[in-house]
Amino acid sequence: MASETPPPLNIHALPTTYLPTQPPTPEPYAPHRAARTPIVIDNGSTTLRWGFGTSDTPAGGPNAVAKYKERKTNKPLLLFGEAIDVESGARGQARTPWEGDVLLNFDALENALDYAFINLGIDTPTVDHPVLMTERLCSPLHSRALTSELMFELYSVPSLTYCVDGIMSFYQNNLPAPTDPFTENGLVISFNTASTSVIPILRGKGVLSLAKRIPWGASQASEYLLKLIQLKYPNFPTRVTNVQTNWMLHNFCEVATDFHGLLRKLRDPLNLRNSEIVVQFPFALPVTEEKTEEELARIAEKRKEQGRKLQEMAAKTRLEKLSQKETDLQYLTNLKESKGSESRREWVSKLQAEGIDNEAGLDEVIKKLEGDLKKARKKEAGEVDDGPQEDPSFPLVDVPDADLDEEQLKEKKKQKLMKAGFEARVRARKEKEREREEREVQERKEEEERDMDFGGWSRKLRQEQEALMAKIKDRARRKAALTDRKSAAAQARMKNIASLAADDRVPKAKKRKGAGEDMFGADDADWAIYRKINTAAASDDEEDDLAQLQMIEQKLLMHDPTFTPKHTHAALTTQRSALMSAFRPLYEEGDIEGRTRIHLNTERWRVCEAYFAPGMAGVDSAGLAEVVQNLVPAFVESRSRPGTLDFPADRAAVVQNVFLTGAAARLPGLAPRLHAVLQSLLPPGAPVSVRMAADPARDAWRGMAAFSRTAEFAAGHTGVTRAMYDEHGGERVRRWWGGNWNGELPEDARDQRMDVD
Amino acid sequence: MPPKGGFKKKVPSDGTETPLTPTLAGQLSYLHEPRPFKNPNYTKNTNRRAKNLKTVLGQERERERAERETRRIQREIEAIDNPELLDEVFEEAPTYTMIEAPPSVIPHKHLCDITGLEAPYTDPTTGLRYHDKNVYEIIKGLSTSIAKDYLSARGVRSIVK
Incomplete structure (x- = not known):
């Protein structure tokens, strides 16, 4: 990637995994023993929090347990919460009480509650404390029945009160004076792990008949982000996990106040680049052996030495051969000269001993040796041998055979x-x-x-280049069109094949007469049809064109200063648009650091936007804004159908006073966005306030603890006693301002007090 | 290359190597902590594990329907004596399935499946939405399976033609 001035990247490294802390030492149980201090449990689908109603902050941890056998010692282990991350073996065995949005796995819940009660230090034969516990908004009765069963039959609690976490967080942030009833109005938007709920609160009571649940939560958002990352980086070297995308979601993602306005802004690659956040995954650089200069010099010297030795050896053998030939020549010339002095027979036998038949043969051998020697000497002298300079003669060719x-x-x-x-x-x-x-x-x-005329020349070549590129492009287009059976090109090809195969290109009658003979092939161009219908074979034209293109480009590159490598065909075809390279910058092959980076840009807002339009992630449901919009008629007189509303002032206050809670409420930009949404829905000039809980994650527990300290809770009109459980079963609850309405106790049982004795 | 099996991956423990001290996981385990508060006579509900999410929600829906039906019949019987009751609006207890947000009826602007920007166009062959011709070039180069993956991120199940 060649970018002019790369701006500094906004790089964030993935957090390293940390070791879990030892569980906090529980506060002493002694003051609570037999004191019936209420126990408050916020059974959230991500985090379980517990504590006595009298404490300020809850203890808690990820709501998951893992039962597994340690491989080293072969001892069974049971881990809760963060401790699961200690061992990779345990992570695979982790079970959560919640399945998405529904409490379903009661083995896990039992183990988790065990941990909570152990942590609270309870050492009596029963859990002799009233329990205040959260449940899902309009919880399925199956979940409630089995939770109640655990509480009453396994832990033997004296009474159990269920409440809805969002309402209790709202309560915590609008605490009335200790003796006053809770009368606040507001619209609670509770951002849970696997869902988001909108709960109107009128005069301090949850109006659950108007509450709505959107099946989109932080877990879906982080899964969606994971999916987007996987699509954007299909070949990412390490596996991206849900935990990591969850971290990205909570650290880098935002809700856009005007999403479509933002998208229009991000259309500009420059803005896209500026908006990006780079997540650096851990990577290991390959170890390259660094050689010092000295070592390198030594190696080069060694190589040179070896070369020299080889050269010397070759020269020596060459010399040896030469001298051998010289002595041979000497001997043979001597032999030739000695012909006269010796008897013929002796001479011939000597010749034969040398492997030569007669005098002519001897002459030949001598001639050859002389030629060789001459050549070798010449070579030694550094001259180039040009071979025989004179044309060889062929005297016999022109003589007749006879x-x-x-x-x-x-x-x-x-x-x-x-x-x-x-x-x-x-x-x-x-x-x-x-x-x-x-x-x-x-x-x-x-x-x-x-x-x-330089301009003309360059223009001509460029035109040629363009024409060639157009030709190549055309061919590619045709090839692409042929893959589609219904395209015009493919149909034309089929037609051609059919007409070639058809026998009666010339009507039979005409053929018989001899007139109108099939003239196919008379023109050479006719054969091109076979080339045209052949799709499989790579055409030679393609190669020729490419070769010619390369030649032209080389000439242009050499002489035309305005023609840069950027203008070549290769560069043009591999060029990525500025937008795409801003969206996902490419790193070079060997850049391991760059290749373990994830660039987040549009995703940062896209993922959060799904809260307002779950449809874009495939969840067919109204988004937050639409759900709130549907609620407005029930609370604003001027927007509702004819028919008066009770407490019109209070009702109007409900939708003007939006309250955000739940860990995901911390997403930046959420409050301004909802503010803008409400302002567009409510009558002009209506005061709108959007507030976030002081501590979105823990205020539900704190509100429950605060409520457990009130006289109202102590009076026992909110929960179910053991006797009621025995009588009516685990599905039944009392209807109160902070709890669910479904599974209400039958009318005759409603007035009983909660006290046990 | 280290010899095979020569090094065993160490548990991230606080430097304990002698088998006498348990690992961190061993320390964190609460399996053997006493639980005096548990009722030893409690037998697990057999219902506990039998149901999966689908059956639970199906049951919930079925129960809701049955309850509404009995209530309707009851009201009709009561209405024979007291016809005004029919006009009274009865406040139903909301259930888990009832409070689910309805499907969206507001039209949403299409987003580019590749870049997430606004998408005015749709590729007829793959059904992918795209932002501009640069993205279209990329879509053209996608294999069908990858195009399907992009579609499934939007929740579109592809139909085999």
């Missing part, structure tokens, strides 16, 4: 062949020379042209 004997005929045949070869070589040489000359002439011509 004048020759058998031996000569053979010789003639040989000479003929040699002559043909020689002539062919000469011809080829000439041809080459001619070509070279032609090229030179052409180059000179082109050079002249270039010198005379």
Whole structure:
């Protein structure tokens, strides 16, 4: 990627995993023993929080347990919460009480509650404390029945009160004076893990008949982010996990006040680049052996030395051979000279001992040796051997066969062949020379042209280049069109094939008469049709075109300063648009650091936008704004259908006073966005306030604790006693301002007090 | 290369290597903590594990329907004596399935499946929405399975033609 001035990247490294802390030492149980201090449990789908109603802050941890056998010691272990992360083996065995938005796994719940009660230090035979516990808004009765069963039958609690976490967080942030009833109005938006609930509160009571639950929560958002990342980085070297995307969601994602306005802004690649956040995953650089200069020099020296040795050896053998040949020559010339002095027979036998038949053979050998020696000496002197300078003669070729004997005929045949070869070589040489000359002439011509009219020359070449590129593009387009059976190109091809296969291109009657004969092939261009219908074979034209293109581009690159490598066909086809490279910058092959980076830009807002339009992530449900919009008629007189509303002032206050709670409420930009949404829905000039809980994650527990300290809770009109449980079953609850309405006790049982004794 | 099996991955413990001190996981385990508060005579509800999410929600829906039906019949019987009761608005107890937000009826602007920007166009062959011609170039190069993945992120199940 060649970018001009890369702005500094907004890089964030993934957090390293941390070791869980030891569980906090529980506060002493002694003051609570037999004191019936209420126990407050916020059974959230991500986090379980517990504590006595008298404490300020809850103890808690991720709501999950893992039962597994440690491999080293073979001891069974049971871990809760953060402790699960200690061992990778345990992580696979982790079970959560919640399945998405529904409390379903009661084995896990039992183990988690065990942990909570152990942590509270309870050492009596029963959990002798009234329990105040959260449940899901309009919880399925199955979940409630089994939770009640655990509480009453396994832990033997004296009474159990269920409440809705969002309402209790609202209560905590609008605490009335200790003796006053709770009468606040507001619209609670509770951001849970797997859902988001909107609960109107009128005069301090949850109006659950108007409450709505959107099946989109932080877990879906982080899963959506994971999906988007996987699509954006299909070949990412490490596995991205849900935990990591959850971290990204809570640290880098925001709710846009005007999402579509923002998207229009991000259309500009520059803005897109500026908006990005880079997440650096851990990576290991490959270890490259660093050699010092000294070592490198030594290695080079060694190599040189070896080369020299080899050269020397070769020279030595060459010399040896030469001297051998010289002595041979000497011997043979001596032999030749000694012909006169010795008897013929002796001489011939000597010759034969050397492997030579007669005098002519001897002459030949001597000649050859002389030639070799001459060549070798020349080479040694550094001259280039050009081979025999004079043309070889072929005397026998032109002599008629009749004048020759058998031996000569053979010789003639040989000479003929040699002559043909020689002539062919000469011809080829000439041809080459001619070509070279032609090229030179052409180059000179082109050079002249270039010198005379550079603009024209360049224009011409560029036009040629463009034409070639268009041709290649056309071919690619046609190829793409052929993959679609219904395209015009594919249909035309089928038509061609059909007409070629058809026998009656010429009507039969005409054929018989001999007139109108099939003229296919009369024109050479007719054969092109076969090329045209052949889709599989890569066309040679393609290669030719590419070669020519390369030549043209090289010329342009050499002479035209305005033609840069950026303008070549290769560069143009691999070029990515500025937008795409801003969306996902590419790193080079070897850049391991860069390749373990995730660039987040549009995703940062896109993921949060799904709270307002779950449809974009495939969840067919109204979003937050639409749900609130649907609520407005029930609370604003001017927007409702005819028919008066009770407490119109209070009702109006409900939708003007929006309260955000739940851990995901911390997403930046949520409050301004909802403010804008409400302002557009409510009558002009209506005062709108959007507030977030002081501590969105823990205020529900705190509100419950505060409520457990009130006289109202102590009076026992909110919960179910053991006796009621035995009578009516675990699904039944009392209806009160902070709890669910479904599964209400039958009318005759409603007035009983909660006290047990 | 270390010899095979020579090094065992150490548990991230606080430097304890002798088998006498338990690992951190061992320390954190609460399996053997006493639980005096538990009723030893309690037998697990067999219902506990039998149901999955689907059956629980189905049951909930079924129960809601049955309850509404009995209530309707009851009101009709009561209305024979007291016809005004029919006009009274009865406040139903909301249930888990009832409070689910309805499907969206507001039209939402389409987003580019690749970049997340606004998408005025749709590719007819894959059904992917795209922002501009640069993104279209990329869509054209996508294999069908990857295009399907992009669609499934939007919750579109592809139909085999």
